[in-house]
Amino acid sequence: MNHHPAAWGQPLTAHQQFDMYSTNPMGMSAPRSAHSHGPVQNTQWPLVTGTSVIGIKYEGGVMLAADNLASYGSLARFRDIERLHALGTHTILGVAGDMSDFQYLKKELDGLLREEETLTLTDAHPPLSPNNLYTFLANLFYARRNKINPLWNACLVGGWDFKKDESFLGYVDLLGTTYTAPTLATGFGAHIAQPLLREAYEAKAGVDLEGRPGADGRLLTAEEAEAVIDDCMKVLYYRDARSINKYQVARVTKDGVSISESKSSETEWMYAEGLRGYGGQTQ
Amino acid sequence: MALFAASAQQEAVAAPIQHRFDPYEDNGGTILSIAGADFSVIAGDTRQSQGYNIQTRYARKVWQLTDKVVLATNGFAADGANFVKKVKQRLEWYENAHQKQMSIKSIARMIQTMLYAKRFFPYYVYNILGGIEEDGTGAVYSFDPVGSYEREACRAAGAAQSLIQPFLDNQIYFRNQTFPADQPKPIPGNLPLGTVLGLVIDSFTSATERHIEVGDGLEMYVVMAKGRAVDDLTSKGALPEGVVVEELGPLGEGGGERTFLVRRTLKRD
Numbered sequence: 001m002n003h004h005p006a007a008w009g010q011p012l013t014a015h016q017q018f019d020m021y022s023t024n025p026m027g028m029s030a031p032r033s034a035h036s037h038g039p040v041q042n043t044q045w046p047l048v049t050g051t052s053v054i055g056i057k058y059e060g061g062v063m064l065a066a067d068n069l070a071s072y073g074s075l076a077r078f079r080d081i082e083r084l085h086a087l088g089t090h091t092i093l094g095v096a097g098d099m100s101d102f103q104y105l106k107k108e109l110d111g112l113l114r115e116e117e118t119l120t121l122t123d124a125h126p127p128l129s130p131n132n133l134y135t136f137l138a139n140l141f142y143a144r145r146n147k148i149n150p151l152w153n154a155c156l157v158g159g160w161d162f163k164k165d166e167s168f169l170g171y172v173d174l175l176g177t178t179y180t181a182p183t184l185a186t187g188f189g190a191h192i193a194q195p196l197l198r199e200a201y202e203a204k205a206g207v208d209l210e211g212r213p214g215a216d217g218r219l220l221t222a223e224e225a226e227a228v229i230d231d232c233m234k235v236l237y238y239r240d241a242r243s244i245n246k247y248q249v250a251r252v253t254k255d256g257v258s259i260s261e262s263k264s265s266e267t268e269w270m271y272a273e274g275l276r277g278y279g280g281q282t283q
Numbered sequence: 284m285a286l287f288a289a290s291a292q293q294e295a296v297a298a299p300i301q302h303r304f305d306p307y308e309d310n311g312g313t314i315l316s317i318a319g320a321d322f323s324v325i326a327g328d329t330r331q332s333q334g335y336n337i338q339t340r341y342a343r344k345v346w347q348l349t350d351k352v353v354l355a356t357n358g359f360a361a362d363g364a365n366f367v368k369k370v371k372q373r374l375e376w377y378e379n380a381h382q383k384q385m386s387i388k389s390i391a392r393m394i395q396t397m398l399y400a401k402r403f404f405p406y407y408v409y410n411i412l413g414g415i416e417e418d419g420t421g422a423v424y425s426f427d428p429v430g431s432y433e434r435e436a437c438r439a440a441g442a443a444q445s446l447i448q449p450f451l452d453n454q455i456y457f458r459n460q461t462f463p464a465d466q467p468k469p470i471p472g473n474l475p476l477g478t479v480l481g482l483v484i485d486s487f488t489s490a491t492e493r494h495i496e497v498g499d500g501l502e503m504y505v506v507m508a509k510g511r512a513v514d515d516l517t518s519k520g521a522l523p524e525g526v527v528v529e530e531l532g533p534l535g536e537g538g539g540e541r542t543f544l545v546r547r548t549l550k551r552d
Contacts, residue, residue: 044304142361145306146404171338175308176361179331179339190336207551213340 046098046152048072050083051242052189053094054232055156055169056197057182058225059218061253062158062167064094065229067237068262069244076244084250086257088113090160091130092250093137096186097153097174105137105151112136130159130168130252134178142176150174154186160252167252182213185232188240193232200228222251234265307359307407308333311496312344313441314355315486316413317455318421320473321508325353325413325423326483328491328549329500331360340499340551348374349384350533351540352414353504354394357441358428359407366406370394384535387414391424391432398430405429409440415540419508421472436472443490443497450489454482476505476515480522480545491549498549504531509539516543 053066070078078099085093085106093109095102112128119125128136134157144150154173161168170180182205183197200220201213208215220228229249237245245267250259311332316325327344330337345355346367354370356363373393377385385393391412398406410426425438437455439447452458456471474482483503491498507513515521517528526547533542 142365145361148304148306150304150306175306175359176365177308177310177333177338177359178361178364179342181339181341194336207548 044149044152046101048077048099049242050081050096050099050102051240052185052187052193052236053083053096053154053156054185054189054193054197054229054236055094055158055183056201056220056225056229057167057169058220058222060167061160061222061251062092062169063222063225063229063249063251064092064156064158065233065247065249066094066096067233067244067247069242069246070099071242074241079244079246080262082248082259084248084259086250086259087133088127089256090162090252091128091133092158092252092257092259093133094156094158094186094250095153096155098151101151101153105140105153105155108140109133109136129163130157130161130170133157133159134168134170134172138172138176138178141172141174145174145176156184156186158250158252160254162254188242189232189236192236192239196232196235197228200224230265234267237265237267308361309358309407309442310338310342310360310363311442312342312357313439313443313447313487313490313494313497314344314357314409314411315437315439315447315451315483316355316411316423316425317437317451317474317479317483318413318423318435318472319476319479321415321419321421321511322476322479323353323413323415323421323423323506324476324479324483324503325355325411325506326487326501326503327355327357328487328497329502330496330498330549332496335495337499343502345502345504346371347504347531347534347542348390349414350535350537350542351384351506352387352390352412353506353542354390355411355413355440357409357411362406363408366397366408366410369397373397378535384538386417387412387422387424388416388434391426391434394424394426395430395432398426398428402429411438411440413504414506415508421506421508439486443494446490446493447486450486451482477521480505480516484523484526484547487549499551501547501549503545505543505545507541507543513541513543516545 048070050070055064064084066083068080069076070081083095087093087109116128120127141151152174157170159168169184171184172178183201185194204218204220205214206216207213233247237243245264246262248260248262312328312330314327325345329341331339331342344357348354356367374385394410405428407428412424414422416422423435423438424432425435426432437451439451457468462468487501505516526545529544531542531544
């Protein structure tokens with residue numbers, strides 16, 4: 001807040017009111033200097049953010065999970081945000097990164113889907129497949145990065161591909177970088193959850209000729225997949241300071257999308273008297 | 284002078300700290316192409332990484348463009364994928380306009396203009412184009428990100444270029460090899476297919492050992508000139524253990540050239 005006598009009695013701008021205690025990144029405002037004059041600056045940073053999204057393919061479907069927190073810097077600002085969003089009947093979108101960009105994405109995609117739905121009413125018009133929606137997102141993200149005005153997100157797209165009769169799982173981020181894999185994780189989850197997901201997946205499915213997991217073709221069951229997802233969300237809650245112990249799990253199968261109610265992990269915070277393997281213990 | 288230096292320094296300190304958006308990323312991996320007298324091998328590993336993270340163990344870097352041309356891309360994966368998409372679109376337009384597929388030397392020139400068109404916001408992609416020239420010889424064209432290109436006998440690019448290219452200089456261009464007076468130095472680009480595939484596999488297995496961004500899987504596209512016998516690729520025992528060959532059907536009407544996809548695993552650690 002501006003305490004200078006000249007500012008007394010002056011109305012505060014909305015941002016100044018919001019910036020009372022300069023909690024990071026609240027103190028950040030558009031830099032004003034000789035450097036910021038001139039051409040239009042799209043350069044931005046994420047403000048209200050969601051942390052990791054994780055995903056894994058299993059027998060007959062794909063599973064995504066994300067917690068319910070939208071952080072404002074280190075402040076756990078919004079604690080009941082849904083970061084998993086169904087796109088039509090057989091696709092699910094999980095989003096990390098800037099939540100306002102996510103809201104824009106939802107609006108854009110829901111508009112596209114509604115437009116497509118009207119076409120299916122009058123014509124033999126096929127619905128948008130998970131792959132179609134993924135390609136749309138990849139093109140959107142890449143086009144925005146080409147304008148140096150990115151959508152500050154990392155997304156997972158899960159779905160059921162009726163053409164191939166198998167599940168779909170893909171990643172796309174603010175640079176337009178895309179890739180698919182049987183297990184995926186964004187952000188901190190790429191460090192913490194991805195190794196656990198890969199281990200569980202490959203233990204059952206094996207590895208094929210191109211180093212691709214899944215040679216044996218035996219995938220995890222839905223119960224096994226949910227167990228490893230629950231484990232990952234617990235470890236992420238223990239280790240990721242921008243996470244919360246409240247998350248949702250979404251599944252896509254042949255029969256459609258289902259998003260669970262929010263749930264919590266059982267955690268243990270007792271003094272770790274018997275724990276060995278960390279710090280200075282010698283035995 | 285000192286006065287100017289001091290003010291310049293102060294300006295640097297006063298400049299605002301900005302979260303500058305960097306539109307580029309290096310996704311690792313390596314590509315390699317070697318030309319023979321009547322064939323061409325275009326290879327790439329399948330790992331895609333970002334820093335110390337492996338994003339996926341299978342992402343394609345080598346693309347069949349026509350019945351006799353294959354393109355390998357390396358660098359920033361998003362640029363690579365979108366560049367290949369545009370190249371394929373231009374090739375489709377050409378085929379519709381001229382009722383024939385574009386020749387490799389024309390594709391090479393087209394790629395130059397497409398890359399240079401983005402000279403001031405470049406595609407961060409190193410391209411290697413391999414295939415069969417109109418005279419039936421094996422060809423390799425290599426590009427830098429802004430379109431400078433040349434035809435060569437071999438080229439490695441990407442994360443392990445500095446590991447593989449010196450090996451190729453020695454084995455393909457016979458650099459630092461001495462030959463007896465009665466035996467002239469061989470002309471590069473005439474090695475048999477078995478030898479070339481052996482060199483490609485050794486290059487990638489070695490690069491996998493010494494470079495963290497290389498590994499997981501290896502895809503080698505082999506383009507054979509029209510009328511060339513293919514038994515040195517397809518006959519039993521022609522290739523080492525663990526290597527699998529698959530013939531890719533012609534994309535167009537097929538002019539007699541044949542393309543094969545040869546695959547094997549690389550270490551995953």
